[in-house]
Structure formats: C-alpha cells, structure tokens
Amino acid sequence: MNSFDKLYKPGKMTLGIEFPLDNDWSTEGNRKRLEDNRPFGVPDISNHLALAKQIDEAGFAALWMRDVPVYDPNFGDGAQLFDTLPYLGYLAAATKNILLGTAAIVLPLQQPIKLAKAAATIENLSDGRLLLGLGLGDRPVEFLMYGINYQERPKLFKAHLKIMQEAWKTESDLSQFYPFLNQDVAVYPKPKNKIPLVIAGYSGQSMEWIAKNANGWFNYPKTPEETYLNQKKWCEALYDADQACKPYISAFHLNLLKDDNAEFRPHRFGGGVGVNHLTELLKTYEEIGVNHMALHLRKSETPVSESIAKIEEKVLPYFGI
Template sequence: METICNIHIPGKMTIGLEFPLDNDWSLEGEKKRNVSGRPFGIPDISRHTEYIQLADQLGYSALWMREVPVYDPGFGDGAQLFDTIAYLGYIAGITKSIILGTAAIVLPLHDPLQLAKAVASIENLSGSRFLFGVGLGDRPVEFPLFGYDFETRAERFRHNHAIIEEAWKTQSGLGQYYENLDKNIQVFPKPENPIPWIIAGRAQQSMDWIGQNMQGWFNYPRPLAETAKQIIDWRNVLYDNNQASKPYITAFHLNLLLDDNAPFRPHRFGGAVGINGLLPLLKAYEEVGVNHMALHLRKSETPVKETIERIATTILPHFNYKEHDYAI
C-alpha cells in the first residue's frame, strides 16, 4: 500500500506531528489560555491553517489527529476541537503531500456505514493520503450519549471493522450484516486505493487478530526500553501469523527547550530536551525499530512555529528517506 510505504521504511523512521498544533500545556501556553479564558485542554488553534501548510511544505511525513467526541473536564482534553472527519476534508484541500492519519477514531461509537462513506470520501479527496487509525474508546461518559454500551465495545469494534471492510468492496455483500437488505445496496464512494487500518493500542483485541487485520500498530508513548520490548512482541506476532513487515508507530510528547544544549529530562509520555539532544534521542528510537514517530508539541517551551521550523531544519534531513533508499 503506497500510503503505508510513505511512512514505513523497514529499518528506518519517519517523523510526523500530532494535533493540536499548540503548546497550551507549557507554562507560557497556560498563561495565554488563562488570559483568553479557555478551559484546560482546549487549545488555541487560531493559526492552524498556517501550521498545517508549514508542516506540509517542510517535509513532515504525516499529521495525526485524535477523536474526542465530547469534552469531559475530568479528562481535560479537547484534542483539536473540530470534528475529525470534517476537519480532514478541509486539511486534504489545503495540503499537497503530507499523509493524514487518525489516531484514533473511536470505532465503536460510529454507525459503520456512515463511517465507511465518510472515510472513503476522505481517501478520495486527499488523493489516497489517508491512514485510518481506530481505537476502542476509554471514556465511559461518551457511550450512553451515543446510545451504545460501554462494556460491549470490544465486540462492536470487530463488528464495525467487518462491516466497513465489506462496504468498501467493489460489489459488497452487506446483506450478511443487515436483515432484508436488497443485495444491490452499496455504499459509495469506494476507496480509490486500499485504505490502511492502524490500531491505536490493543482495543481489547488479541494480538493475533491485530496482526492479521491491521496494517500498522500505533502504540502509546513509552520510554525507550519499553518501546523496544513492544516492537519485539509486534514482530513476533507478525511472524507467527505469516504477515509481512508492518509499521510500528508511536508518539512523543516533546518539550523543546529554549536552551539548545539542555540534556534530556523524561516526563510522562515523552520528555524535555534542547534541539541538540533531540537527534540522538530520536535516532535511539529508530535503532530499536520505531518506523514512524508523531511529535506532540503541547508541552513545548519553544513556540509552535519555531519548533516546527527548527525540527524541519535540524532533524528532518536525518529521517527523510527516499524510495531508492529502501526496498518494500
């Protein structure tokens, strides 16, 4: 799959960004948030178009966004505010080459036929620059709001996956999932190219099922040693299930410090470091087998635009591999 190939270079790592493109979890960002009266976890996305196009122009591999259907102050995270699918349609229209990924759509909260149509639309409109990342959902408050049972969401995850896969077929047989459905009923558009499924976490599924049905694994940010162990487990699952190499994807909550020479200090889901220490840190993740790293900037001490530009200048040249550099 060409889209997967753009971020999956065996033995190498590509670099992307994770929404929202704000540093509202930094000390300076929190001051700005308090002045503007935004609740904690609600970012400032007033410059989102500028930052999105900048990332596209500077050669970042992918942009990733999460789905947060309703804002729960107990979690304190509004993600990128806009509806994920609608926002992707907008972003597809203002970018040219960057891959667009979801990490993740809460699969059990959606009607599968509506989601199949929406996702195929994004794939068509973006020129097949789309990775369909899906997750289980971990916020009990959301499920009754949408009329679904929280406790059975793992089963619904598999059920929705099967229906969407069927809906995308050239001549789908949706009647096996819906009683008294006319055999000619179809969902359009069909994907122009196969849409890669990326699972976030495990979604209460067996690793064998994940290895067989997903085209990549987006795992939660972990320290280097834990990441290395997860990658070994992933490769073993693929081997045991006769699967080809598939990407291991993760994120990193980066606090890019103003002091260029500041040494690395770990924090939950990532760490703080100066720009001169960032390259060896990312290279260490590449060496243990990470195929794609999504940088999350909400804790960054350095302003967002400057962070995007400095990483592009200093870091990306060491990770922007070309097709002739590898074999799929």
C-alpha cells in the same frame, strides 16, 4: 503506491506531528490559556491552518489527529476541537503531500456505513493520503451519551470494521449484516486504493488479531525500554501470523526547550530536550524498531511554529524515506 510506502521503510523512521497545533501545556501556553479563559485542555487553534501548511511544506511524513466527541473535564483534553472527519476533508484540500492520520477514531461510537463512506471520500479527495487509525475509546461518558454499552466496545469494534471493509469492496454484499435488506445496495465512493488501517493500542483485541487485520500498530508513548518490549511483541505476532514487516508507530510528548543545547529531561509520555540533542534521542527509538514517531508539542516551551522550523532544519534531514 500505498500510503505506508510514504510512511516508512524497514529499519528507518519518519517523523510526524500530532494535533492540536498548540503549546497550551507549556508555561507560556498555560498563561495564555488562563488569559483566554479556556478550560484546561481546550487549545488555541486559531493558527491551525498556517501551521498545518508549514508542517506539510517542511516535509514531515504525517499529521495525526484524535477523535474526541465531547470535552470531559475529568480527562481535560479537547484534542483539536474540530470534528475529525470533516476536518480531514478540509486538510486534504489545504495540504499537498503530507499523510493525514487518525489516532484514533473511536470505532464503537461510529455508524459503520457512514464512517466507511466518509473515509473513502477522504481517501479519494486526498489522493490516497489517508491513514485510518481506529481505537476502542476510553471515556465512559461518551458511550452513555450515545446509548452504547461501554462493555460492548470490543465486540462492536470487530463488527463495525467488518461492515466497513465489506462496504469498500467493488462487489459488496451488505445483506449479511443487514438481513432486512430486500434489494442490492452499495456504498460509494469506493476507495481508489486499499485504505491502510492502523489499530491504536489493543482496542480490546489480541495482538495476534491486530497482526492479522491491521496494516500498522500505533502504540502509546513509552520509554525506549518499554517501546523495545512492545515492538518485540509486535514483531513476534507478525511472525506467528506469517506476515511481512508492518509499521510500528508511536508518539512522543516533546518539550522542545529554548536552550538548543539542553540535555534530555524525561517526563510522562516524553521529555524536554534542546534541538541539538533531539536527533540522538529519536535515533534511539529508530534503532529499537519504531518506524514512525508522531511528535506532540503541547508541552513545548518553544512556540509551535518555531519548533517546527528548528526540527525541519536540524532534525528532519536525518529521518525519512
């Protein structure tokens, strides 16, 4: 079974959670951050393992994390702090059912052979639960530190992906990328199953290219109206590429308000709402074609563990396979 078979069925939407598992952008979370003397955007992840297991056991479809090599105060976001690839391996052993997704690894910064080997390792050890999301990267300081030309990102994205896909083949020929090779070499392990590729945003490519080369598209948090237009573009590109339906994935910055009956209050990238109105809000996205929604809880006024429990009880039964 492909990982995407667990993620969605056409016309249905599943729910996931996006790291970090902290609510440090809420009023109480920010107060605690100041007490801990943490820079803005550097989360408290001390309870991450218990929360990851809670999310897995609750029945969410996926856990998503991002690749942030260095903390840049200009962005004010340290993601989940832990390095993406070893952390995925750790979570593969610590969880049982949930899909493990990256949204996204900055592909132009990666050595493609190393990433191909790491991704295949995680795919093997997680029993096929890896969703490999790849992105372009948007933090210039990282490219300066890596000695990579920021303007070369789109070209490197394509080139690195081709090398990875060749490395995963049972019979691979890496000499086409490395002409100096005077002997046969191979990268092991090989994936047990085809690793699903998710492209985050446009990654410097055309929509047509994404439709042909990706198994799913992870677009950034948008209003329902904006999401509808983007999902329509995605479907049209798939149709032009003579492709069957592929997942449209998005995220939502959720402030789960302490008043369970609170009406929806929009904010950038999402909004605040009581749990009793969350289902109807998410159904709006399902109806316009979103196949999977990753909930981001950093703004939540309700503590993360309590938020997960409330969503499990009152919302999750309405979404899933």
